[in-house]
Amino acid sequence: xxxxxxxxxxxxxxxxxxxxxxxxxxxxxxxxxxxxxxxxxxxxxxxxxxxxxxxxxxxxxxxxxxxxxxxxxxxxxxxxxxxxxxxxxxxxxxxxxxxxxxxxxxxxxxxxxxxxxxxxxxxxxxxxxxxxxxxxxxxxxxxxxxxxxxxxxxxxxxxxxxxxxxxxxxxxxxxxxxxxxxxxxxxxxxxxxxxxxxxxxxxxxxxxxxxxxxxxxxxxxxxxxxxxxxxxxxxxxxxxxxxxxxxxxxxxxxxxxxxxxxxxxxxxxxxxxxxxxxxxxxxxxxxxxxxxxxxxxxxxxxxxxxxxxxxxxxxxxxxxxxxxxxxxxxxxxxxxxxxxxxxxxxxxxxxxxxxxxxxxxxxxxxxxxxxxxxxxxxxxxxxxxxxxxxxxxxxxxxxxxxxxxxxxxxxxxxxxxxxxxxxxxxxxxxxxxx
Amino acid sequence: xxxxxxxxxxxxxxxxxxxxxxxxxxxxxxxxxxxxxxxxxxxxxxxxxxxxxxxxxxxxxxxxxxxxxxxxxxxxxxxxxxxxxxxxxxxxxxxxxxxxxxxxxxxxxxxxxxxxxxxxxxxxxxxxxxxxxxxxxxxxxxxxxxxxxxxxxxxxxxxxxxxxxxxxxxxxxxxxxxxxxxxxxxxxxxxxxxxxxxxxxxxxxxxxxxxxxxxxxxxxxxxxxxxxxxxxxxxxxxxxxxxxxxxxxxxxxxxxxxxxxxxxxxxxxxxxxxxxxxxxxxxxxxxxxxxxxxxxxxxxxxxxxxxxxxxxxxxxxxxxxxxxxxxxxxxxxxxxxxxxxxxxxxxxxxxxxxxxxxxxxxxxxxxxxxxxxxxxxxxxxxxxxxxxxxxxxxxxxxxxxxxxxxxxxxxxxxxxxxxxxxxxxxxxxxxxxxxxxxxx
Numbered sequence: 001x002x003x004x005x006x007x008x009x010x011x012x013x014x015x016x017x018x019x020x021x022x023x024x025x026x027x028x029x030x031x032x033x034x035x036x037x038x039x040x041x042x043x044x045x046x047x048x049x050x051x052x053x054x055x056x057x058x059x060x061x062x063x064x065x066x067x068x069x070x071x072x073x074x075x076x077x078x079x080x081x082x083x084x085x086x087x088x089x090x091x092x093x094x095x096x097x098x099x100x101x102x103x104x105x106x107x108x109x110x111x112x113x114x115x116x117x118x119x120x121x122x123x124x125x126x127x128x129x130x131x132x133x134x135x136x137x138x139x140x141x142x143x144x145x146x147x148x149x150x151x152x153x154x155x156x157x158x159x160x161x162x163x164x165x166x167x168x169x170x171x172x173x174x175x176x177x178x179x180x181x182x183x184x185x186x187x188x189x190x191x192x193x194x195x196x197x198x199x200x201x202x203x204x205x206x207x208x209x210x211x212x213x214x215x216x217x218x219x220x221x222x223x224x225x226x227x228x229x230x231x232x233x234x235x236x237x238x239x240x241x242x243x244x245x246x247x248x249x250x251x252x253x254x255x256x257x258x259x260x261x262x263x264x265x266x267x268x269x270x271x272x273x274x275x276x277x278x279x280x281x282x283x284x285x286x287x288x289x290x291x292x293x294x295x296x297x298x299x300x301x302x303x304x305x306x307x308x309x310x311x312x313x314x315x316x317x318x319x320x321x322x323x324x325x326x327x328x329x330x331x332x333x334x335x336x337x338x339x340x341x342x343x344x345x346x347x348x349x350x351x352x353x354x355x356x357x358x359x360x361x362x363x364x365x366x367x368x369x370x371x372x373x374x375x376x377x378x379x380x381x382x383x384x385x386x387x388x389x390x391x392x393x394x395x396x397x398x399x400x401x402x403x404x405x406x407x408x409x410x411x412x413x414x415x416x417x418x419x420x421x422x423x424x425x426x427x428x429x430x431x432x433x434x
Numbered sequence: 435x436x437x438x439x440x441x442x443x444x445x446x447x448x449x450x451x452x453x454x455x456x457x458x459x460x461x462x463x464x465x466x467x468x469x470x471x472x473x474x475x476x477x478x479x480x481x482x483x484x485x486x487x488x489x490x491x492x493x494x495x496x497x498x499x500x501x502x503x504x505x506x507x508x509x510x511x512x513x514x515x516x517x518x519x520x521x522x523x524x525x526x527x528x529x530x531x532x533x534x535x536x537x538x539x540x541x542x543x544x545x546x547x548x549x550x551x552x553x554x555x556x557x558x559x560x561x562x563x564x565x566x567x568x569x570x571x572x573x574x575x576x577x578x579x580x581x582x583x584x585x586x587x588x589x590x591x592x593x594x595x596x597x598x599x600x601x602x603x604x605x606x607x608x609x610x611x612x613x614x615x616x617x618x619x620x621x622x623x624x625x626x627x628x629x630x631x632x633x634x635x636x637x638x639x640x641x642x643x644x645x646x647x648x649x650x651x652x653x654x655x656x657x658x659x660x661x662x663x664x665x666x667x668x669x670x671x672x673x674x675x676x677x678x679x680x681x682x683x684x685x686x687x688x689x690x691x692x693x694x695x696x697x698x699x700x701x702x703x704x705x706x707x708x709x710x711x712x713x714x715x716x717x718x719x720x721x722x723x724x725x726x727x728x729x730x731x732x733x734x735x736x737x738x739x740x741x742x743x744x745x746x747x748x749x750x751x752x753x754x755x756x757x758x759x760x761x762x763x764x765x766x767x768x769x770x771x772x773x774x775x776x777x778x779x780x781x782x783x784x785x786x787x788x789x790x791x792x793x794x795x796x797x798x799x800x801x802x803x804x805x806x807x808x809x810x811x812x813x814x815x816x817x818x819x820x821x822x823x824x825x826x827x828x829x830x831x832x833x834x835x836x837x838x839x840x841x842x843x844x845x846x847x848x849x850x851x852x853x854x855x856x857x858x859x860x861x862x863x864x865x866x867x868x869x870x871x872x873x874x
Contacts, residue, residue: 069476267504291479298500301509346468392468 002307003314004300006040008281009173009198009258011131013040013104015303016315017271017296020262020283021046021108021134021177024293026082028092032099037293038300041104043201043283046081046136047089047125049111054080054143060221063210063230072290074236076208078221078228080142081110086121093128105129106175110136110148113158119169132173135166135197137188138204140181140231150204153179156191163195175260178202178244180237185244189254200248201260201283203241205231234286238264242277246326249278255323266295268302275315276322330422335415337407338382338398340364340375346395347373353386353396361385378408439711439735443804444687446708448733454704457731461622461757462526462552470556473549474503476540484537485550490859491518495534499553511561512568514554519593519862520586522562522632523615524855525555526623529720529751533855562631567638572599574641577872580605580663582650585613586854587669587844589636590861591868595667596641598869603663604642607649613671614845615854617696620724622731624699651816660839665868668819668827668835668842669861672812678716682774691715691725691809698728710805713737714783716771717809718748719852723755725807726763737763738801742770744790749852772798780806814846823848833864841868 006016018041019025019034026045034042048054056079065074082089097105107130111117122133137153144151152158159176166174176192178185180203192200207229209219219227241263248254261279265271266287274282287295303315312318342353342365349371357365364379365386375386387396401407403416421427437445449457465473477499485495493514501510514521530536530551538547561568577600581588584606592602610616615629637644648654650670659666675690677683687710701707713734715726718741726739739758741748745767748755758765769785770792776782783803787795814825821828821836826848833841843850843860850856 268506269504292481294481294497295479295500297497298504298506298509301501301513302504302506305506305509393471394467 002304002312004040004304004307006281006315008104008260009132009175011041011104011106011173012102013281014102015040015296015300016275016281017041017299018043018104018106018260018281018283019288020285021106021136022285022289023077023079024285024288026084028096031092031096031105034288034293035096035100035103038296039103039293040281041106041131043106043108043134044089044093044130046108046110046139047086047121048081049117049121050086053083053085056080056083057223059223063220063227065210065234065236072234072286074208074210074232074234075286075289076205076210076230076232078141078230081108081136081139090125090128093125093130097129097131104131106132106134108134108136108177110139110143113147113152113162115165118162118165122166122169126170126172130172132175132198133166133170134175134177134201135162136177136204137162138177138179138202140179140205140207141229150179150181153177153188153204154182156187159188159191160195163192163197167196173198175199175201177204177262179204180240180244181207185247186251186254189248189251189257193254193257197257199258199260199280201262202244202248203237203263205233206237206240208232233264234290235264235266235270238270242274245274245279246277246323249320249323250326266290268299268306271299272303272306272318273322275319277326278320278323280319281315331420333418333420334424335417335419337401337414339377339380339401340382340384340386340396341399342373342375342386342396343394344372346392348392348395349373350391352389352391356385356389380409437733439733442711444708444710447705448709449705451705454732458621458625458704460625461620462555464559465549465552465556470502470507470553473553474499477503477548478539480539484539485534485548488533488537489517490533490853490856491521491524491862492859493517493521493554495550498557499548499550502553502557507557507560508564508568510557514558515561515568517862518855518858519590519636520615520632520854520858521554522558523586523624523629524858525551525558526628527615527619528853528855529753531753532751562635565635567635569593569597569639571597571639571641574601575599575872577601577664578603578662579665579667579868580659581667581669582606582654582659583613583669583671583844583846584608584611584633584644584646585669585671585844585857586615587671587846587857587861587864588613588667589633590858591667591669591841591843591865592642592861593636593639594862594865595868596639598865600641600664600869600872602642604644605648605650605654606644606646607652607673609646611644611646613669617699618692618721619699620695620728621699622728651818656818656840660837664839664872666840667833667861667864667868668840668846669844669857670814670816671845673815674813675808676811676813678771678774678808678810680771680773682776682780685774685776686779687776687804688774688780688806688808691717691721691807692812694725694807695721695728698732704732707732709734710803711735712802713805713807714801714803715739715807715809717741717807717811718743718750719809719811720750720754721812722807722809723750723758723763725809727758727761729805729807730761730763734805736802738766739763740766740769740771740785740801742768742788742792744768747790766801769799770794774806775800780804812845826850829864831863832867833860834867 004015021043025042139149143149176197211220261274262283498510498513535547541547581604612629709732713729730737772784787797827842829847841864844857
């Protein structure tokens with residue numbers, strides 16, 4: 001039986017599934033329920049400075065994108081950091097940590113960009129017995145307008161500076177949470193590393209407007225006839241998040257920087273994918289908000305079954321295993337040639353592959369009068385669009401041509417050797433093959 | 435063979451082998467991978483799910499469906515088996531339309547529930563077919579437990595007790611373990627010897643010895659079991675069949691439906707099994723439907739199922755009634771048998787129309803019949819059993835009987851509702867109580 005115990009920058013938890021800093025972790029009540037349901041750790045909802053807490057809107061805070069059958073694919077929110085007094089949160093954190101010593105409790109923190117603010121609050125929070133800090137440099141709405149959240153995360157120098165203050169103020173691990181609302185995720189990640197951060201976590205939410213009310217002519221969620229951009233999350237953002245995780249993991253300068261992966265993780269497979277790309281653990285929010293805390297049971301059973309099947313004894317065995325296979329386009333093997341194949345037994349003759357290929361791709365699928373669909377190898381460029389639009393999983397697959405086999409499209413035999421763009425004759429910058 | 439559905443009397447080989455094979459094929463064929471994913475996708479993962487509450491064994495249905503949806507049907511099977519070790523058979527025989535699927539929120543919303551039973555079958559078949567058994571025994575306790583009856587209740591109890599490290603001996607009167615799963619369920623609900631394969635798979639946990647051909651009161655005494663074992667669990671079912679109590683009942687061609695169903699399940703070749711041209715089944719429960727439908731599928735020309743009260747009082751679910759009707763069984767209600775008529779063998783049977791309170795109307799009807807199956811309920815058999823209540827062994831919520839050290843569950847005990855799944859739950863819960871009692 002696979003061991004799911006997790007050690008992320010020295011923070012131990014019974015499994016690698018943490019709840020991200022967000023509404024599900026705002027209160028002792030929720031966090032206790034989460035731990036009872038099986039979550040390995042929580043990043044407590046972001047704490048702000050002492051004094052009167054922030055206030056939230058009193059109208060709707062969330063907007064959503066639904067897929068077929070009203071499946072929630074993307075969620076956005078305009079909620080701010082915790083709106084409960086700091087001392088209340090600290091008392092509750094201390095009680096929870098005392099009762100769940102084996103679970104991870106991380107404090108998310110966001111205070112103004114002043115050294116004394118950060119250096120005063122961190123030791124105060126550390127008294128709760130929490131296991132580490134996550135610096136919220138990510139929230140894109142509300143707090144950013146006040147010079148915090150993503151306003152800090154978008155300026156690498158600020159990230160470095162605040163991370164350094166925090167490392168001076170505490171011995172506990174410091175995780176910097178990154179915003180995706182930037183041009184290149186490596187700049188903030190490198191800044192966090194320079195500042196001495198123990199790890200980064202990403203992604204925070206993405207600036208978004210999920211829908212427009214066409215009667216009121218206002219973005220949703222609408223507050224008294226007006227709306228504002230909110231932070232987008234959920235399954236829809238997973239591809240964006242995974243790319244950013246991979247970019248940090250494969251960048252030589254940041255390759256050793258531990259990553260806590262966040263962004264649309266809903267199933268064990270999502271978690272395994274993030275971890276294969278280099279995340280040491282994962283954080284989840286939208287899935288819990290959609291289905292409840294119990295959802296973690298599937299993540300635990302699924303990940304351990306998969307690890308058993310693959311022979312991985314601990315999560316460290318597979319973390320980062322896919323990272324070396326993330327490369328630049330120019331290094332992809334141009335001599336690797338595939339052709340689509342339609343399994344006629346599985347085909348239900350809907351014709352979506354035909355429409356997609358005929359109208360928008362390479363006219364490489366033939367349709368007979370009795371609705372039999374076949375691939376024209378002499379036209380197929382193996383774009384994979386037919387595979388992706390086919391409603392039957394596994395019905396259309398890609399067959400790899402053997403070396404020496406004729407590619408009917410180009411009338412040339414498949415080359416046995418690896419060949420990429422850097423050495424391709426059409427590349428004006430091509431170097432001679434060695 | 436030259437017999438056809440028109441051949442007079444009780445004859446075998448009324449249909450061609452190919453027709454029989456088709457007729458007795460799987461009633462709900464297993465989902466393929468694609469169908470399972472599409473069906474699983476419809477589950478909303480409800481909180482405190484109504485389906486789970488409706489399941490007598492409390493299977494975590496939303497969790498197992500999600501495990502199917504995320505590509506881990508083996509984990510789904512484990513979720514099912516941890517609550518119901520006979521989850522494979524229950525997936526086939528549970529009247530889901532009156533249990534989990536009836537309360538599915540999508541049944542309420544769209545009139546089309548998530549197909550929980552078929553999803554359960556998909557997951558459990560996957561795991562059973564790997565041959566792997568997902569549970570391990572705890573360290574041996576040295577305690578010995580006798581389980582009488584290798585049906586759903588007994589097997590469920592035996593498995594749970596073996597899991598706790600106790601040594602279990604299961605006694606059964608028949609030649610094979612399985613109880614009603616093996617002998618009492620329509621063949622099209624459990625094809626390819628599934629009941630037998632399920633028992634073999636269940637026994638892989640170890641620590642269970644099955645002794646067949648051992649019947650209580652016939653070479654096996656309760657006193658002996660009490661003396662030799664640390665605890666006894668009775669899951670002996672209902673061995674007796676109720677009589678019609680009318681004239682002519684002893685004529686040839688008047689048989690017990692349970693025997694017909696058992697013979698059919700054990701038949702090597704369905705073509706050898708004789709069936710009447712005009713068959714009348716008396717009763718309104720699952721056994722009556724199973725017998726009537728199978729009589730029709732064997733090639734009987736006319737099959738009537740006659741029940742003494744109204745349709746809504748029948749114990750057979752609406753799905754079962756519709757199944758019977760779709761196979762060509764004629765359902766006649768509000769008619770009580772009055773006399774079996776014939777010279778030596780039954781020729782016809784006379785009924786009197788009765789209202790829902792069984793008040794006779796004085797109007798009678800005669801149905802031609804060369805074979806009559808009685809399916810009007812079964813009774814507990816045996817002497818020297820613990821205290822009875824309304825003809826069944828009296829038990830409390832944990833399966834304890836009036837006798838210290840003897841537990842009971844399944845059809846033979848009070849509290850059940852004659853469902854496989856309820857028997858499994860009762861066997862499991864009694865095992866928990868036995869374990870607690872032995873560990874105290």
